[in-house]
Amino acid sequence: MDRMDDAPAYPVGLRLRGRRVVVIGGGQVAQRRLPALVAAGADIVVVAPRATASVEAMADAGELRWERRAYRPGDLAEAWYALVASTDPAANAAASAEAEERRVWCVRSDDADAATAWTPATGRTEGVTVAVLTGRDPRRSAAVRDAVVEGLRDGSLVAPQHRARTAGVALVGGGPGDPDLITVRGRRLLAEADVVIADRLGPRDLLGELPPHVEVIDAAKIPYGRAMAQEAINAALIEHAKAGKAVVRLKGGDPYVFGRGMEEAEALAAAGIAVTVVPGISSAISVPGAAGIPVTHRGVAHEFTVVSGHVAPDDARSLVDWSALARMRGTLVLLMAVERIGAIADTLIAGGRPAGTPVAVVQEGTTAAQRRVDATLSSVAHTVAEEGVRPPAVIVIGDVVTVGRSGAGRG
CATH class of the missing domain: 3.40.1010.10 (Tetrapyrrole methylase, N-terminal domain)
Incomplete structure (x- = not known):
């Protein structure tokens, strides 16, 4: 077979459902290529004396047939597509020659120039398949593929849909x-x-x-x-x-x-x-984390409770059992509580929470304006007022506040 010239490859999407595809070799290359062929619904036959554990598992699951032997002439009969990826150069050359004779499109993992087809770098997102070919530079193909797929996923690459959308x-x-x-x-x-x-x-x-x-x-x-x-x-x-x-x-x-x-x-x-x-990342966990505070920590806190502080403890509309929270030993995370932190702290102390319990107030968490103010349960109201803390802020109460700074509870 003559070597392929420098003409660009013609891109096409193969519809392989129910059609015979033969894979020569059961190693790492086959392992990487097989999942896409399985997803395409192809009738897959793997010809290889040995295979990786993953390929064997696909055979055991009935996703493909594995003939545990070396390639033999005639293996590509009635095939629509072939992937030649064994470690035997002579078998690869023979299988490739058979594919040419039978007019079966054939990918060669060991010699791209001798192949009649190339496998593009592919990625899928939201019903779109991205396939990239850059000739003999597979790393560039993968990099372009990743950039396009990531752009579609995160919205930085906008591709409007022109079909009717459901409101x-x-x-x-x-x-x-x-x-x-x-x-x-x-x-x-x-x-x-x-x-x-x-x-x-x-x-x-x-x-x-x-x-x-x-x-x-x-x-x-x-x-x-x-x-x-x-x-x-x-x-x-x-x-x-x-x-x-x-x-x-x-x-x-x-x-x-x-x-x-x-x-x-x-x-x-x-x-x-x-x-x-x-769903979104809740500030109840992410803001303390951004300020270096774990809401749980081995040997320090086995639970954390998230409470809204937009209603004061003595307000008739409150649904929170503050006395129960005061008796708990774990972490307490307060949202929307800056304006009422004094009343909340007093209620917790009255309910039995130690006045010296560490408290951290994190304002504008995860943004460029983030700042952290530390206090204790008895001093937090004064500290918040003195430091001019304003919403939005997350307030963390418990011994986890000191973990990142003093190493308490480590080991």
């Missing part, structure tokens, strides 16, 4: 504030949105990356007054979704952790609008 709303948890901490799915949905209704605690930097046609609505500025804010937000979500728009409700943290996400989901469901919930 709906995605409740997206944006994480604690750092734009890099939103999930891949959340970032992709943002890139595909027509309308974004954003909380002030969401990752604001991401809004600047949106295309010009995207309508951004600041949820804090929706009219009708503070008492009607949630109802107005629900109405705005429903209105835009019914207009056929792809709507993202961008929230800080996780939609279901003090984010009123379920109220919005219920309102949308009642209006017959499809809802997608994308």
Whole structure:
């Protein structure tokens, strides 16, 4: 067979479901290529005297047939596609020659120039298959593939869908504030949105990356007054979704952790609008972590409790059993508690929590403005006032506060 010239390869997608594919060799190359052939539904026959444990497991699971022997002439009869990847150069050459004779497209792992087909670097995301060929530079193919797939996943590479989309709303948890901490799915949905209704605690930097046609609505500025804010937000979500728009409700943290996400989901469901919930990284765990505080630690805390502090302990609307929390020995994480930390600290001390319990207040966690203020349960109210701490801030109460700084509980 003449060597292939420098003409570019013709890209094509093979539909192999139910069609015979022969793989010569059962080593690492075959192990890497077989999962894609299995996923394509091919009728796979592996011809090899030995195989890796993974290839053997695929045979045991019935995903392919393994003939435990060396290549023999005639093995490629009725094949549609062949992968030649054995460690025997003579067998590879013979199998390649048979493929040429039978007009079977053949990939050669040991000699790309002698092959009639090349395997592209492939990746898949959200129904899109990316296949990259760069001739004889597989590392560059893989690098380009990774860049394209990652761009599609995180929304930095925008590829609008031109088919009809079902109107709906995605409740997206944006994480604690750092734009890099939103999930891949959340970032992709943002890139595909027509309308974004954003909380002030969401990752604001991401809004600047949106295309010009995207309508951004600041949820804090929706009219009708503070008492009607949630109802107005629900109405705005429903209105835009019914207009056929792809709507993202961008929230800080996780939609279901003090984010009123379920109220919005219920309102949308009642209006017959499809809802997608994308979980986010909760500030209750991520902000302490960013400040060097583990919410649990071996020998120090075996549990942590997350509590909203937006209602004071003595308020009739409070649903929190503060006396029970005071008796617990684990970590207590308070959200939305800056304004009421004095009353909360006094209640915990009165309930039995030691006045000297370490406390850390982390303001604007995970952002460039992050700062940490340390105190004790008895001094935290004074410290917060003296240091001018303002929301948003996460307050951590417990011995874990000192773990990263003093080494307490290590070993």
